[in-house]
Amino acid sequence: MKVYALHVGLLALLLALHFVLPAYHHGNLARVMVLASYAMGYNLMFGYTGLLSLGHALFFAAGMYGMGLGVQHLGLSAAPALILGLVAGAVVSGVLAALALRTAGVAFMIVTLMFAQAGYLSVLYFGALTRGDEGFVIQQADRMLWGIDLSLEGNRYLAALLLFGTCLMLCLWLVRSPFGRVLVAIRENEERVRMLGYDVFAHKFAVMVLSGTMAAAAGASYGLLFGYVGASFASVQYSIFPLLWVLLGGAGTVLGPFIGTLFMFYLIDLSSGVTTAYMLLAGVALVVLTLFAPQGLMGEVRRRVWRGVP
Amino acid sequence: MLLSTRGLSKNFDGLRAVEGVDFDLPKGEIRALIGPNGAGKTTLVGMISGRIAPSAGRVIFNGQDITALPAHRRMRLGMAYTFQITSVFGRLSVRENVALAARRHLRGTAVEAAVDSALARVGLAERADQEAGDLAYGHQRLLEIAMGLAQSPRLLILDEPTQGLAEGEIDGFLSLIREVAQEATILLIEHNMRVVMDLADRITVLSFGQVLAEGTPAEIHANPAVQAAYLGGLPDAAAG
Amino acid sequence: MELGPYLVLATLEGAVTAAVLALTAVGLSLVFGVMRVVNIAHGEFFMLGAVLAWWIAQSVVEHPAIGFALALVAAPLIVGALAVAADMTILKRLDYDPERTIVATIGLLYIIQQVTLMGYGPDARPVEAPFNTRLALPWFEHGAEGWQMIWPWGLGTTSYKLAVIGAAVALLCAVWALMARTRIGLVMRATQADREMALAFGIPVERVYAGVFGLGAALAALAGVLIVPIQQAHYLMGADPLLLSFIVVIIGGLGSLPGTVLAAVLIGLSDGIISVFFSPTLAKILATLLVGLVLVFRPQGLFGARGA
Numbered sequence: 001m002k003v004y005a006l007h008v009g010l011l012a013l014l015l016a017l018h019f020v021l022p023a024y025h026h027g028n029l030a031r032v033m034v035l036a037s038y039a040m041g042y043n044l045m046f047g048y049t050g051l052l053s054l055g056h057a058l059f060f061a062a063g064m065y066g067m068g069l070g071v072q073h074l075g076l077s078a079a080p081a082l083i084l085g086l087v088a089g090a091v092v093s094g095v096l097a098a099l100a101l102r103t104a105g106v107a108f109m110i111v112t113l114m115f116a117q118a119g120y121l122s123v124l125y126f127g128a129l130t131r132g133d134e135g136f137v138i139q140q141a142d143r144m145l146w147g148i149d150l151s152l153e154g155n156r157y158l159a160a161l162l163l164f165g166t167c168l169m170l171c172l173w174l175v176r177s178p179f180g181r182v183l184v185a186i187r188e189n190e191e192r193v194r195m196l197g198y199d200v201f202a203h204k205f206a207v208m209v210l211s212g213t214m215a216a217a218a219g220a221s222y223g224l225l226f227g228y229v230g231a232s233f234a235s236v237q238y239s240i241f242p243l244l245w246v247l248l249g250g251a252g253t254v255l256g257p258f259i260g261t262l263f264m265f266y267l268i269d270l271s272s273g274v275t276t277a278y279m280l281l282a283g284v285a286l287v288v289l290t291l292f293a294p295q296g297l298m299g300e301v302r303r304r305v306w307r308g309v310p
Numbered sequence: 311m312l313l314s315t316r317g318l319s320k321n322f323d324g325l326r327a328v329e330g331v332d333f334d335l336p337k338g339e340i341r342a343l344i345g346p347n348g349a350g351k352t353t354l355v356g357m358i359s360g361r362i363a364p365s366a367g368r369v370i371f372n373g374q375d376i377t378a379l380p381a382h383r384r385m386r387l388g389m390a391y392t393f394q395i396t397s398v399f400g401r402l403s404v405r406e407n408v409a410l411a412a413r414r415h416l417r418g419t420a421v422e423a424a425v426d427s428a429l430a431r432v433g434l435a436e437r438a439d440q441e442a443g444d445l446a447y448g449h450q451r452l453l454e455i456a457m458g459l460a461q462s463p464r465l466l467i468l469d470e471p472t473q474g475l476a477e478g479e480i481d482g483f484l485s486l487i488r489e490v491a492q493e494a495t496i497l498l499i500e501h502n503m504r505v506v507m508d509l510a511d512r513i514t515v516l517s518f519g520q521v522l523a524e525g526t527p528a529e530i531h532a533n534p535a536v537q538a539a540y541l542g543g544l545p546d547a548a549a550g
Numbered sequence: 551m552e553l554g555p556y557l558v559l560a561t562l563e564g565a566v567t568a569a570v571l572a573l574t575a576v577g578l579s580l581v582f583g584v585m586r587v588v589n590i591a592h593g594e595f596f597m598l599g600a601v602l603a604w605w606i607a608q609s610v611v612e613h614p615a616i617g618f619a620l621a622l623v624a625a626p627l628i629v630g631a632l633a634v635a636a637d638m639t640i641l642k643r644l645d646y647d648p649e650r651t652i653v654a655t656i657g658l659l660y661i662i663q664q665v666t667l668m669g670y671g672p673d674a675r676p677v678e679a680p681f682n683t684r685l686a687l688p689w690f691e692h693g694a695e696g697w698q699m700i701w702p703w704g705l706g707t708t709s710y711k712l713a714v715i716g717a718a719v720a721l722l723c724a725v726w727a728l729m730a731r732t733r734i735g736l737v738m739r740a741t742q743a744d745r746e747m748a749l750a751f752g753i754p755v756e757r758v759y760a761g762v763f764g765l766g767a768a769l770a771a772l773a774g775v776l777i778v779p780i781q782q783a784h785y786l787m788g789a790d791p792l793l794l795s796f797i798v799v800i801i802g803g804l805g806s807l808p809g810t811v812l813a814a815v816l817i818g819l820s821d822g823i824i825s826v827f828f829s830p831t832l833a834k835i836l837a838t839l840l841v842g843l844v845l846v847f848r849p850q851g852l853f854g855a856r857g858a
Contacts, residue, residue: 052649099846106588106648107845110796114842117793118835125831178413185410188399195359195393196461197385197414240656247653277667283660290654291643 003310007172007254011165018157030157032258032265033164034222035245039257040167041214042242047251048175049207050187054109054239055096055116056215061123061234062092063216068229069129071142078145082220089216090209092119097208101201113239120234135230143224156225163221164258167214172254174210175310183207184252215242237279244282247289250298254310259297311370312337312465312495313358318367320353320519327353329519330367335465340487340496342506345516346539351499352394354516355467358497359391360384372464386414388464392454392471394499400443404434407442407453411460428460432486448479452486459490466494472502484508507531515539555689555705560823566711566780568818569718570773572811574791575798576725577769579810582799584742584762587646590655593792594662595633595767599625599774600677600783601670607677615680618779625775626768633767637760646759659788666785679779683709714776721772722811729807738762793834794821797841803850 014033021029038060045051066088070081100111123130130136143150150156174180182203185193194200223229232238241264242257249260264285272278289296295303302309313335320328328350335341343351356362358369360381368377376384385391390411399407405425412424429435432452437445442453451471458466468487472480480502487496487509500506506513506527513530515522517539523530530536578592603621610617636658644650686706688699729735741748741758749755773791774783781787794817802813817837824833 052652054652099842102846103849106652107849109649109652110588110800111842111845114796114838114845118838118842121831121835121838125829125835181406181410181413184402185399188401189397191361192393192397192399193410194382195361195385195391196411196457197382199380199382243653243656275668276672277664279660280664280668283657283662283664286657287640287654287661288657290650290657291640294650 003172003308006309007168010255010258011161011168014161014164018154018161023153026157027153028265028269030153030160030225031222032262033160034218034225035241035265036258036261037164037167037221038215038218039242039245039249039261040171040254041211041218043246043251043253043257044171044174044183044207044214045211046243047246047253047256048180048187049183049204051204051208052109052243053100053112053208053211054236054243055112055114055119056212056242057234057236057238058096058112058116058119059089059093059212059215060219060222060238061119062088062212063219063221064223064229064233065123065130065219066216067220068136068138068223071138072136072229073129078143078150078224081142082145082217082224085220085223086213086216089219090213093209093212093216094205096212097205101204101208113236116234116239117236120231120236123231123234130229130231133231135228135232138223138227138229140227143227145224150225151227159225160221163217167217168254168258170214172310175254179203179206187252240282240286244286244289246296247294248285248296250296250300250302251294253296253298253302256296256298263297311335312372313497314370315354315358316368316370318354318357318369319365320350320357320362321365326519328357328364328516331516331519331521333514333521335495335497337464337495338491339511340491340498340509342498342500342510342513343516344500344503344506344513345522349516350519351516352469353519355391355469355497355499359389359467361391385461389467390458390461390463390465390494391467392458392469394469394473396447396450396454396474398442398445398450398453398457400441402442403438404429404440404442404445404453405438408456408460411457414461424460424462428456431459431489432456433482448475451475451483455486455490463494466490466496468496468498468500470499470501472500472505480505555687555702557823558687558689559705560825561819562707562711564819564821564823565715566818567821568815569715570777571791571794571798571818572722572814573718573773573776574770575795575802575810575814576722576807577766577773578795579799579802579807580725580738580762580769581766583806584738585641585646585759586648587641587651587763588648588655589763589766590652590792591636591658591662592766592770592795593788593790594659594666595629595770595788596774596791597666597783597785597788598629598632598662599771600778600781600787601666601774601785602628602771603775603778604675604677604783605670614678618677618680618775621677621775622772626771629771630764630768634760634764637763641763642756642759663785663788670783670785672785674782674784676782677778679708679710681709681713682779685709685712710779714780717776718773721769725769726807734761793838797837800841801844 017029042056045053063085067081067085070076070084076084096112096115100108103111124132140151148155150159182193182198186200186203190200219233245260245264246257248264249258250256267281268278271281293300311334315331315333318328318331331354345351353362357364360379368375371384371387376387408425408428409421412421416424429438432455434449434452434456437449442450445453472483475483484505490496510527512524512526514524515530515536522539523533523536574596578589581587581589602625606621606624607614607617610620640654641651644654684706685708686701689702689705690697691700729738737753737758740753741755745755798813798817799810802809821833
C-alpha cells in the first residue's frame with residue numbers, strides 16, 4: 001500500500017507541477033518524463049534481469065523512425081504512426097534478442113553495441129528516406145492525436161505524463177509479479193533458476209522485447225511530442241544515456257530511472273551553458289558511479305532508509 | 311523404474327569422462343553414487359539433469375525419453391537438483407528463495423502454504439525474512455533442501471549435500487533426508503561414507519567413468535574391487 | 551583511371567590502413583587477452599597520440615622531422631603513463647570485473663575526448679610528415695606495339711606511407727619478440743593463462759596488468775602518431791579506429807595476436823578495395839553486422855580453433 005502511495009504520489013506531484021512550473025522547466029520536465037520512460041524500459045533489462053545492453057538506441061530509434069517515417073512517407077496520422085513505432089520496436093528487439101541472447105556478459109554487450117551501430121549507420125546510409133544526420137521535422141498538422149494538438153506545451157506535458165505514468169505503473173506491477181521475481185532471480189543466479197525448472201531464455205526474450213518496446217514507445221513519443229526525428233537519437237551516445245541515468249538513479253529500482261534522468265538532464269543542461277564539452281560530466285559520472293556508488297541514488301535509499309522499496 | 315540411462319557417455323576433448331553407463335533407479339529408493347575424484351559422478355548427474363549434453367546414450371525418466379530435453383523441461387517433469395556449491399539467491403529473502411521454487415508449479419495462496427511447510431520441515435521458519443546470503447553455511451544448505459522440497463519432485467538429486475557441514479549438523483540432515491524419501495526418490499552424490507552407509511538403500515560405484523559395482527551398502531563394503539578403487543580408503547572411512 | 555591501376559592504388563592505401571590498424575588492434579587484443587578487459591576508451595588513446603603529436607610538432611620550431619621524431623617517442627610514453635594511472639585508480643579498484651570495467655572505460659572515453667575538446671578545440675589540424683617524396687608507379691598495358699610501360703596519372707604513393715608500413719611491421723615483430731622471447735612476455739602469458747596460479751608463483755599480477763594496459767594504450771598512441779601526417783588530428787578521430795579494432799580483434803579471435811594481425815591485414819586491405827565498389831557507410835554496416843554475427847555464431851573468431 002505504502003509502495004503504491006509513493007508512486008501514485010509522484011504522479012500526482014508531476015500533475016500538480018503542470019499548473020505551477022514556469023515554461024522553461026515545464027518543457028524540460030516533459031522531456032525528462034519521456035526520456036525516463038526510455039530509461040525504465042532499459043532498467044527492466046539491466047537493473048532487474050542483469051542484461052547490460054549497449055544498444056538500446058536501436059530500439060529508441062526504431063520507435064522514433066517507425067513513427068516518423070510512417071508520418072513522412074506513408075501519410076499516416078499520429079495514432080497509427082505511434083503504433084507503427086511500437087511494432088517496429090517490438091520486431092527489432094525481438095530479432096536482436098533472438099540473436100544476442102545466445103551470448104552472455106561481455107559478448108552480449110558487444111553484440112548489442114554492434115547491431116545498434118549498424119542501425120545508426122543504416123539511418124545515415126538510407127539518407128534519401130531518413131534525411132540522415134539532418135533529420136526531419138514532424139509538421140504541426142501531423143501532431144494531432146484524437147483532435148488534441150500535441151505541439152501545444154500543455155498538451156505535450158500531459159501526454160508525456162500519461163506515457164510516463166503508464167510505464168511507471170507497468171514496471172511497478174511487473175517487478176512485483178511472479179514473472180518479475182524470476183527476472184531478479186535470473187540476475188542473481190541464472191543457472192539456479194534454470195535448475196528450478198524455469199525457461200531462462202524465454203524469460204530473457206520476453207523482457208528484452210518488453211524493454212525494447214518501451215524504449216520504442218518513448219522514442220516514438222519523443223518524435224511526436226517534440227516534432228523532430230534525427231540520426232543522433234540512434235547514435236551510441238543514446239545507448240549510453242539510459243545506462244547512465246539508470247546507474248545514477250539506481251539500477252533495479254522502479255523510481256531510479258526517473259530520478260537519474262532528472263538529475264543528469266539538469267546537470268547537462270546547466271553545464272552546456274558553460275562549455276561545449278558537456279559530455280565530460282557524463283564521463284565523470286559513469287566512472288564515479290561505477291567506482292563509488294554502483295547502487296545509485298535509490299539503491300542508497302533502499303540500503304539506508306526503506307529496504308522494501310521496489 | 312523412475313530413472314534409467316542406457317549407454318550414456320560423455321567425451322571432453324577426447325577424454326572419456328563417462329562411458330556407456332547403464333543405470334536404473336527404481337521409484338522410492340535412496341541411491342548413493344560414489345567413486346574416487348574424477349570418476350565422472352558429477353558429469354553423469356549433469357547428463358541426467360540436463361546440465362551437460364551427452365555424447366551418446368539415452369536418459370529415460372518416468373517412462374519418457376528425455377535425452378533431448380533442456381534442463382528446465384526435465385525439472386518440470388519432476389526432477390529437482392541441489393547444487394554441490396551452495397547456490398541460493400543471496401540477495402533475496404529466504405522466503406522468496408523457496409517461493410521461486412514453489413511458483414514453478416503452484417499459483418496464488420498455495421505458494422505461501424508450500425513455502426511455509428518447506429521452511430518448517432527444514433527448521434528455517436523463523437529465518438524466513440532474512441536475506442539468504444546472511445544465513446550461516448549450514449543453514450544455506452538447509453535452504454537448498456527446502457527449495458528442493460518446495461518443488462515437490464519425483465526425483466531429488468543431491469550433489470554432495472553434507473559437504474562443509476559439521477558432524478553435529480549431519481545427524482539432523484540425515485533424518486531430514488529420510489523424511490523426504492517418504493515422498494521422493496533420492497539420488498545422492500556423497501563423499502562422506504558415514505552418510506552413504508547410513509542413508510542409502512543401494513549404492514552405485516563409478517570408477518574411470520564406468521559402473522564398477524552396484525549393491526547394498528554391505529555388499530559394496532565387502533566388494534574387493536571397490537576397496538581397490540579407493541586404495542583401501544573405504545573401510546576406514548566407513549568405520550570412522 | 552582504369553580498374554587495374556585503381557585496385558593497385560586501393561591495395562597500397564589499404565596496406566597503410568592495415569598497418570596502423572594492426573598496431574591499434576594488437577594493443578586492444580593484448581589488454582583483452584591478458585586482463586580480460588574490453589577497453590572502450592582504446593580509440594581515445596589513438597586520438598591522444600595524434601593530438602599530442604600535433605602539439606609536440608608545433609612546439610618544436612626546428613626541422614619538422616625533429617618534432618615528429620620526438621612525438622614518436624614522447625606521445626606513446628605520455629599516453630602509456632596516463633593509461634597506467636587510469637588502471638591503478640579505476641580498473642584495479644573495480645577488481646577488473648568485466649561488465650563494470652566496460653562501463654568505466656565508456657566513462658573514460660568521454661573524459662578523454664571531452665577534455666581534449668576543451669584543451670585542443672574542435673578543429674582538425676595537420677602535422678607535416680618528416681619526409682614525403684612522391685613515388686609514381688608504372689603500369690603495363692597491352693597496346694598497338696605489344697606490352698608497354700605507362701605511368702598512369704595518380705597511381706603512386708609516398709615514401710612516408712611506405713615508411714608507416716615498414717614501421718608497423720617492425721613494431722609488430724618487436725611486440726611478438728617481447729611476448730615470445732623475453733621474461734616480461736613469459737610473465738604476461740602466465741598471467742593470461744591463469745591469474746590465480748600466477749599470483750601463487752609470486753608474479754606481481756597488479757603490476758603486470760598496469761603494464762599491459764599502458765603498453766596497449768602506447769601502441770594505439772603510436773598508431774595515432776604514425777597516421778597524423780596522413781590524416782589530420784581531431785578530437786573525434788578515435789571512433790573509427792575503435793570500431794575497426796573491435797572488428798579485427800573479434801574476427802581474429804579474442805586475445806589471439808596472430809589472428810588479430812591476420813584480420814587487420816585482411817580488413818585493412820579489403821576496406822580499401824571494398825570502398826572502390828561500395829560506399830564506405832555500407833562497408834561499415836556490413837562490417838559491424840559481421841562482427842555481431844561472428845560473436846553470436848562463432849565466438850572463437852573466424853580464424854580461431856574451435857574450443858571444447
